[in-house]
Amino acid sequence: MFSLAVITYDSLPYFAFSVYRPLAMFPMFAASLLLLFTDFKFRPGDVPLLIFAVYSVGHSLIASVGGDMGASLKHAVTLMFGISMYRVSLYIAEQAKNDPALRRQIAVYLLVGFVPPLAAGMLQLADAYLIRSGFSGALTGLFSEKVYKGRIQLLSGEPSWGGIHLLTGGLLLLYLFKEGYRKITIAPLIGCAVLLVLSFSAYAYSVLLIALLVYVLIANKYRFRMLLALGAIGLVVVVGVPFLLETLKVSGYFTDRFQFDFPHLLRSDNSFFIRVIFPAIGFMEFWHHPIFGVGGGYYYREFAELLRGHFDYGMKFTEVANLVNDHPEMATSRNMWSKLFAEEGLLGALLFLGFMTAALRSSRRHPYAQFAFALCVSLVMNFDSYSFVNFWLLIGWIRGGFFEGRPDARAAEWDTQNDRELRRTA
DSSP: OHHHHHHHHTTHHHHTOGGGHHHHHHHHHHHHHHHTTSSOOOOGGGHHHHHHHHHHHHHHHHHTTTSOHHHHHHHHHHHHHHHHHHHHHHHHHHHHTTOHHHHHHHHHHHHHHHHHHHHHHHHHHHIIIIIOSOTHHHHHHTTOSOOOTTOOOTTSSSHHHHHHHHHHHHHHHHHHHHTTOHHHHHHHHHHHHHHHHHTOOHHHHHHHHHHHHHHHHHOSSSHHHHHHHHHHHHHIIIIIHHHHHHHTTOOSGGGGGGGOOHHHHHHHOHHHHHHHHHHHHHHHHHHHSTTTOSOTTOGGGGHHHHHHHHOGGGGGSHHHHHHHHTOGGGOOOSOHHHHHHHHHHHHHHHHHHHHHHHHHHHHTTOHHHHHHHHHHHHHTTSOOOTTOHHHHHHHHHHHTTTTSOOOGGGHHHHHHHHHHHHHHHO
8 A cells, every 4th residue: 555655646746736736636635545445435524525525516517407417527527536536635644643664755746746836936136127128938838728928826827826836735744854864855845935935926825824823823823923924914015025026026916915905906907907806706606506505516607797796896807708709608706715605505515514514623633734734724726626725635645643743652753764864865
């Protein structure tokens, strides 16, 4: 079964690139099929998730009658992939919980996986703030259809993807650093911290602040420290970031977001409009269909009507106008919590939240696990797919006990073995 972990985490280098996201999904799905030939089973707390999947797919198929069957099938596939990724992550977390060799292997894969995007990010950093020639765009263009001038997007499809990978990977690297794998994790950890700050990604900052707020609300340890961290990071975003933008002479559409004029941003910033209004439309759909929702995959059915009726000023944005007039079937809520309530209604939402409650209980044994849970809650505020790799990776590792502390009786043995492995790596 150790080989199964190696097969799955051979895809981890690609986890750092959103452009390679399908390459991370399919190996994990294949590994989940291999798990069918073992005695590995879901945990009792996973029952609400399994019931949710059955209910959601069945409800979606019923909603598809006389309509678009393709949306229902796509919805079922994303659920299948999401549960598969969770199952594999859960298995690996359980295997790695008391196995320093496997933990070291994961640390090495994180190092290998983050070297290319962090290197690209550093090139973009130098290009954006020192050289200013645009040379890094040619490299980024090999991996992304759209290159954002002057942005730090790593090798991702857009800067927000780069930001969430920095947050997710940074958390895992920090935890492994604290566990003693310092030589392996120190360089990518510093790179993640530098690029996260200098990416000037309002979305990444928002995710981090919301995660800290959620942690403060759920924590049973270090609550006061996290409250201080929340205040300090909030001060950095409000005061420090505008100062850096001015000092480094950074210009671009994204800098207007740090003036914090939200009514103005709704009417002038296409990305901000979509990230705020599309989830709002989802909750409006939930208000109209509170018990059962509109059906999995069918958020789009009332989207155009609600947007024209309540937020017609957004039609001046090309992306919004194209969705409303030409391709309303491609509209999504851009927020998993909005999607959950809009499409599944109260019945489906309670089932999924029951599973999240089990994950919350599992996280209470270690502060890192609690922050990972808080980060999961925050990460999906702009991504609504049930096949979101980062979400299921962290949830699986929380439920599998990856973040739990080492037993005292094994601490000396663990440290000795870890030092031996690190010397061998060096």
